[in-house]
Amino acid sequence: MSKGEWxxxxxxxxxARSAGAEALLGLQPSSSISITYxxxxxxxxxxxxxxxxxxxxxxxLQQRVTLRGQPDEDAVLCTASKTYAVKFVGTSNSVFLIPxxxxxxxxxxxxxxxxxxxxxxxxxxxxxxxxxxVAPKLDELKLLxxxxxxxxxxxxEMDTSEEGEKTGMGLYRWQDLVERIQASDEELxxxxxxxxxxxxxxxWRILDDNYTHAILNMLLQDVTLNDWSVNALDEDxxxxxxxxxxxxxxxxxxxxQVYCSKxxxxxGVSYKWKLDERLVCVCLAREILKGGKMKxxxxxxxxxxxxxxxxxxxxxxxxxxxxxEKLGVETWLYSFSVSSLPSTPAERFSILFQQRPKWEWKDLxxxxxxxxxxxxxxxxxxxxxxxxxxxxxxxxxxFSAR
Amino acid sequence: xxxxxxxxxxxxxxxxxxxxxxxxxxxxQPSFQNCVxxxxxxxxxxxxxxxxxxxxxxYHELMGAKQSLKKPILVLKKVKVDDEGEVELDVIGVIxxxxxxxxxxxxxxxxxxxVLKPKINAPASLxx
Numbered sequence: 001m002s003k004g005e006w007x008x009x010x011x012x013x014x015x016a017r018s019a020g021a022e023a024l025l026g027l028q029p030s031s032s033i034s035i036t037y038x039x040x041x042x043x044x045x046x047x048x049x050x051x052x053x054x055x056x057x058x059x060x061l062q063q064r065v066t067l068r069g070q071p072d073e074d075a076v077l078c079t080a081s082k083t084y085a086v087k088f089v090g091t092s093n094s095v096f097l098i099p100x101x102x103x104x105x106x107x108x109x110x111x112x113x114x115x116x117x118x119x120x121x122x123x124x125x126x127x128x129x130x131x132x133x134v135a136p137k138l139d140e141l142k143l144l145x146x147x148x149x150x151x152x153x154x155x156x157e158m159d160t161s162e163e164g165e166k167t168g169m170g171l172y173r174w175q176d177l178v179e180r181i182q183a184s185d186e187e188l189x190x191x192x193x194x195x196x197x198x199x200x201x202x203x204w205r206i207l208d209d210n211y212t213h214a215i216l217n218m219l220l221q222d223v224t225l226n227d228w229s230v231n232a233l234d235e236d237x238x239x240x241x242x243x244x245x246x247x248x249x250x251x252x253x254x255x256x257q258v259y260c261s262k263x264x265x266x267x268g269v270s271y272k273w274k275l276d277e278r279l280v281c282v283c284l285a286r287e288i289l290k291g292g293k294m295k296x297x298x299x300x301x302x303x304x305x306x307x308x309x310x311x312x313x314x315x316x317x318x319x320x321x322x323x324x325e326k327l328g329v330e331t332w333l334y335s336f337s338v339s340s341l342p343s344t345p346a347e348r349f350s351i352l353f354q355q356r357p358k359w360e361w362k363d364l365x366x367x368x369x370x371x372x373x374x375x376x377x378x379x380x381x382x383x384x385x386x387x388x389x390x391x392x393x394x395x396x397x398x399f400s401a402r
Numbered sequence: 403x404x405x406x407x408x409x410x411x412x413x414x415x416x417x418x419x420x421x422x423x424x425x426x427x428x429x430x431q432p433s434f435q436n437c438v439x440x441x442x443x444x445x446x447x448x449x450x451x452x453x454x455x456x457x458x459x460x461y462h463e464l465m466g467a468k469q470s471l472k473k474p475i476l477v478l479k480k481v482k483v484d485d486e487g488e489v490e491l492d493v494i495g496v497i498x499x500x501x502x503x504x505x506x507x508x509x510x511x512x513x514x515x516x517v518l519k520p521k522i523n524a525p526a527s528l529x530x
Binding site (some may be wrong): 021022024025027028029030031032033034035036037038039040041046047048049050051052053054057060061063065066067068069070071075077092093094095096097098099100116118119120121125128178179 | 404407408417418419420421422425426427440441442443444448449450451452455457473476478479480481493494497500501
């Protein structure tokens with residue numbers, strides 16, 4: 001398109017000094033600046049605006065921030081320790097983006113000071129992305145790792161095959177998990193920990209139930225056989241005995257990490273470990289109730305019989321693991337573990353009320369106390385998802401579905 | 403999938419960008435719609451030492467003020483890292499202030515014509 005010389009002179013302030021954002025923001029009193037379209041003005045879809053808290057700026061500068069998600073998910077932004085939903089907020093205003101002068105094209109460097117300075121608009125921004133802190137999506141992690149749990153069969157295969165490195169179905173390395181799970185690195189690590197996952201040949205795995213129960217039972221038997229103290233298990237000793245029992249050393253070590261805590265004991269030749277009474281008892285209870293409902297007395301008898309000397313089981317350890325119901329005069333138990341429930345509040349409450357239409361607070365509490373929604377208190381969560389009834393002032397409140 | 407957010411400016415040296423925001427839209431006259439590059443939209447003036455501004459577009463004048471943003475806004479640029487379509491977001495600027503014009507445009511009367519002459523020819527008009 002050609003235009004007359006006259007038009008060009010008037011309309012295209014090419015003689016204006018291109019000064020950019022700094023001149024606009026530093027505009028002195030009683031002065032003016034010309035606002036023009038940039039020579040590279042356009043939609044610039046590759047430019048985006050992201051509003052964020054000042055306190056997140058250092059993380060960005062330290063290159064520790066990533067966007068994570070699958071193509072069909074809404075992207076989240078992850079810092080080292082937190083997860084944020086990214087919401088695009090559109091605006092009907094015209095938001096003119098003005099870069100600094102040396103950006104993109106560079107200034108024309110016209111020294112003719114008689115001309116007015118100009119700040120140029122590179123793009124009209126349709127809106128801005130904003131961040132809202134959200135809970136990490138760790139249910140997906142459980143789902144992925146449950147596809148291919150580590151089992152007896154695999155453990156025995158491993159003995160014979162030399163090359164352990166393989167990428168079969170349902171095997172995920174850390175890098176794969178980072179790409180798949182919408183959670184920050186720190187939240188992902190905690191998630192793996194709470195699933196008692198272990199890294200085997202570079203892949204993060206959970207042990208299948210049979211295998212978990214087998215190795216723990218073996219450890220408890222070894223404790224009794226060798227007359228070890230449950231409060232001071234010697235790492236080297238335990239690992240070599242479990243290895244002799246047929247468990248790979250790394251899995252044996254994992255078992256210590258999951259069911260024991262390290263006892264800090266001076267300059268260690270070999271570390272000492274203390275069995276965690278509650279974790280051991282819960283695992284044994286799960287194993288006993290695997291087959292279904294059981295009478296309370298029978299359960300208690302089986303449960304206590306499995307424990308080594310120096311440990312004792314108490315029923316309140318099973319909060320969030322076991323529910324009771326009265327059938328006639330008898331009390332029956334069944335397994336209902338909070339760890340098997342979804343972590344999004346809506347789904348959690350839906351399953352809870354399918355399980356039982358009415359919940360007393362003392363029963364409900366262990367199944368909801370781990371729910372965390374940034375910006376919502378647990379009272380607010382209850383208010384949102386439950387109906388609370390209290391027949392009399394003294395009576396225990398009862399929660400039912402809304 | 404994972405997209406890294408990077409800042410190549412280094413050590414808090416991100417150049418500051420600016421926003422001029424107004425209600426409605428600015429539209430170039432039809433004959434210029436496809437060649438607005440370098441076209442002047444209007445004159446932004448700071449009449450006094452206060453942080454208040456006028457923006458004169460064609461026959462219209464807007465009143466506005468400079469605001470510090472409560473939260474900074476980053477300008478991100480999508481950058482292709484390799485041929486397989488992997489991208490990164492590069493932080494190329496930070497915005498901490500905007501000049502917001504939230505009044506309806508005031509029509510300028512013709513008495514001011516001598517001053518405004520150059521702007522009358524400016525082919526941008528303000529739609530609101």
